[in-house]
Amino acid sequence: MIIRAFSRRWQFSLLCLLVLGTPAALAQEAPIKFGKVTVADFIAAPADSAAPAVMLCDFGQSKIVGGREGFHLEFVRTARLLIRRKAGYEWATVDVPLYRNGEQAERLKNLKGSTYNVVNGKLVQEKMADNAIFKENQDKNHLRYRFTLPNVREGSIIEFTYTVESDFLFNLQNWQFQHTIPTHWSEYRTIIPAYFRYKQITRSFLPFAVQEEKAVAYSATFTQRIPGSAISEDYSISTQALSSRWAMQHVPALNEEPYMTAMRDYFSSIEFELSSIQYPNQEPKDVAATWESIAADLLKEEQFGADLKQKPLLAAQLSGLSLRYPDPRERAAAVVAIVQNSLKYNGEERLYFEKTLADAVKRGLGNAAEVNMLLVQSLRATGLEAHPLILSTRSHGHVLESMPVLNNFNYVVAHITLPNNKELLADATEPVVPVGMLPRRCLNGKGRLLKSPTESRWVSLMPQHQQVQLSTSALALQPSGALKGTTHWEWNGYEGTSARMTEPKELVTQLQHQLGDDTTPPSAAQWKNQQDPTRPLQLDLPLVLEGADDKPATLYLTPLLRLGLSTNPFRSESRFFPVDFGVTRDETHQLSITLPAGMAVAEKPQSLTLALPENGGKFYYSCTQEGNKVQFVSRLQLTKVQYSAAEYTALREFYTRIVAKHAEPLVLSTAARP
Numbered sequence: 001m002i003i004r005a006f007s008r009r010w011q012f013s014l015l016c017l018l019v020l021g022t023p024a025a026l027a028q029e030a031p032i033k034f035g036k037v038t039v040a041d042f043i044a045a046p047a048d049s050a051a052p053a054v055m056l057c058d059f060g061q062s063k064i065v066g067g068r069e070g071f072h073l074e075f076v077r078t079a080r081l082l083i084r085r086k087a088g089y090e091w092a093t094v095d096v097p098l099y100r101n102g103e104q105a106e107r108l109k110n111l112k113g114s115t116y117n118v119v120n121g122k123l124v125q126e127k128m129a130d131n132a133i134f135k136e137n138q139d140k141n142h143l144r145y146r147f148t149l150p151n152v153r154e155g156s157i158i159e160f161t162y163t164v165e166s167d168f169l170f171n172l173q174n175w176q177f178q179h180t181i182p183t184h185w186s187e188y189r190t191i192i193p194a195y196f197r198y199k200q201i202t203r204s205f206l207p208f209a210v211q212e213e214k215a216v217a218y219s220a221t222f223t224q225r226i227p228g229s230a231i232s233e234d235y236s237i238s239t240q241a242l243s244s245r246w247a248m249q250h251v252p253a254l255n256e257e258p259y260m261t262a263m264r265d266y267f268s269s270i271e272f273e274l275s276s277i278q279y280p281n282q283e284p285k286d287v288a289a290t291w292e293s294i295a296a297d298l299l300k301e302e303q304f305g306a307d308l309k310q311k312p313l314l315a316a317q318l319s320g321l322s323l324r325y326p327d328p329r330e331r332a333a334a335v336v337a338i339v340q341n342s343l344k345y346n347g348e349e350r351l352y353f354e355k356t357l358a359d360a361v362k363r364g365l366g367n368a369a370e371v372n373m374l375l376v377q378s379l380r381a382t383g384l385e386a387h388p389l390i391l392s393t394r395s396h397g398h399v400l401e402s403m404p405v406l407n408n409f410n411y412v413v414a415h416i417t418l419p420n421n422k423e424l425l426a427d428a429t430e431p432v433v434p435v436g437m438l439p440r441r442c443l444n445g446k447g448r449l450l451k452s453p454t455e456s457r458w459v460s461l462m463p464q465h466q467q468v469q470l471s472t473s474a475l476a477l478q479p480s481g482a483l484k485g486t487t488h489w490e491w492n493g494y495e496g497t498s499a500r501m502t503e504p505k506e507l508v509t510q511l512q513h514q515l516g517d518d519t520t521p522p523s524a525a526q527w528k529n530q531q532d533p534t535r536p537l538q539l540d541l542p543l544v545l546e547g548a549d550d551k552p553a554t555l556y557l558t559p560l561l562r563l564g565l566s567t568n569p570f571r572s573e574s575r576f577f578p579v580d581f582g583v584t585r586d587e588t589h590q591l592s593i594t595l596p597a598g599m600a601v602a603e604k605p606q607s608l609t610l611a612l613p614e615n616g617g618k619f620y621y622s623c624t625q626e627g628n629k630v631q632f633v634s635r636l637q638l639t640k641v642q643y644s645a646a647e648y649t650a651l652r653e654f655y656t657r658i659v660a661k662h663a664e665p666l667v668l669s670t671a672a673r674p
Contacts, residue, residue, distance in 0.1 A: 053088030296453035391447035
């Protein structure tokens with residue numbers, strides 16, 4: 001796996017052996033000091049009875065300092081939390097992630113933790129024991145320490161502090177101001193000497209209470225060996241450092257809501273990337289990764305692109321395919337089928353191979369990188385122009401186009417250029433997803449196409465297919481009040497892929513439960529196009545909805561409440577981040593009810609047409625009567641993939657009115673017709 005690090009020799013060049021530096025301290029006093037908890041803190045804790053815990057204060061400081069081994073980063077974090085209920089006990093277990101490269105690793109120091117309880121009006125402190133700290137190796141570049149605070153109960157205050165020392169100057173600690181519990185105060189400070197430039201990315205839908213930066217004095221003493229001599233000499237330098245401070249107050253908890261990508265996309269946070277270094281008497285060196293350097297590294301990486309230059313692993317199965325399928329799209333579909341038969345997807349979203357591509361084929365089971373890089377290799381073997389396209393899945397978060405960082409990606413698919421210069425995206429992990437579509441998990445902004453070390457570009461992942469659902473039902477009302485007839489369903493596009501991922505019997509059972517039919521056996525279902533994902537999946541099903549036992553004189557029917565939208569997924573009154581559906585939507589329900597002799601329509605719902613601003617979507621509803629038949633039509637169309645926070649109120653009201661309309665009853669009476 002590729003990690004863009006800096007060797008110690010390159011980092012320090014002329015600056016070697018000894019660096020002693022002391023930056024000027026920030027003028028502001030720290031908002032929290034470890035060990036300074038009092039009984040008054042329990043009384044003054046912010047009231048939020050709904051939250052299982054509250055982050056009272058979270059304070060972090062990062063600075064570049066000198067040491068005997070050279071410049072290094074020092075990060076100190078101190079946090080204090082109030083545990084309100086048992087559901088908040090999980091916050092008493094804390095993870096500290098560390099980075100490593102070869103024999104070098106970040107170092108955890110000065111770790112302390114305590115739990116405070118008030119017993120009989122007195123403050124009781126219990127310190128964390130050493131055996132409550134555990135070290136875990138995650139992969140070759142990451143490890144973590146995990147610790148748990150002792151004797152936590154409802155009403156406890158816990159606090160901890162630790163220091164992380166790092167020789168990896170590119171790994172300036174990011175900071176997260178927001179959590180899934182309320183935060184009373186969160187503050188982060190950095191001191192960066194003038195030799196180092198970092199790019200800064202701020203993610204936030206909330207305002208800062210404090211956001212400031214200023215220049216402060218910075219001095220250091222170096223020992224430099226005279227070229228061609230064993231003699232060293234000392235000299236001192238004085239420069240300036242950039243002191244920055246950010247703080248947020250009364251930060252609400254971020255809760256998972258419908259139609260959002262990864263939670264990390266929406267937490268208020270700051271991220272950093274080292275962009276350049278300029279030591280005294282030296283030219284500046286750009287050290288930030290570029291998209292070109294990422295492409296070059298990946299394409300030669302043994303666990304990614306190196307196998308694309310090797311002999312195709314599926315050469316025997318691919319032989320003669322170009323002659324049998326002269327149409328490029330059909331040929332690509334045939335290649336996808338061969339890859340799927342040779343290598344099953346294990347469900348792991350990965351950018352790199354576990355070992356080698358050959359090893360994965362031998363096992364017959366592979367992660368997303370292994371399956372789709374085998375697809376790229378196989379497509380090329382049949383004469384198609386195919387290249388890897390890296391992306392970040394919806395659960396992994398958005399990619400920042402302005403910041404070339406490889407860790408932002410976790411997935412790869414195949415990009416195919418057809419003879420007419422049209423583009424085709426393919427993924428072999430899901431048999432129910434046809435060529436030209438990507439799994440829904442991949443619909444997340446843009447991906448980066450890697451054609452060559454010098455040629456890479458962004459490609460939109462905007463789907464060409466919709467989420468389409470259609471139902472047509474014909475029912476006859478029985479004198480008992482029961483409804484009997486047939487229902488026909490079609491699922492197309494992304495709705496079709498979702499339906500095909502469910503076992504047919506289970507899908508029928510779910511549909512019958514939705515409609516209220518507990519008598520028709522699932523075996524009565526008739527399917528079409530089950531094995532052809534390029535066509536709509538179709539289902540015909542007898543339908544029996546039981547009536548009332550007492551045969552009331554007046555019936556109230558709300559059939560669209562079972563067929564269409566019945567609840568509003570958007571319950572929050574406001575939203576600070578976009579609604580991301582991933583795909584556009586088209587859902588239509590048609591229903592015809594034949595009335596028996598002696599049954600009349602006493603009242604029927606009025607027709608309705610709704611439209612979202614700026615052609616964002618529309619809804620059409622009608623209820624008409626012709627003779628003894630009542631016909632319903634409901635159609636919901638969402639024409640945008642993403643709706644901004646400013647559009648949320650209109651979207652929520654749109655859904656509220658649709659649900660209300662579906663809930664309006666058709667009133668039938670046995671009274672004689674006028």
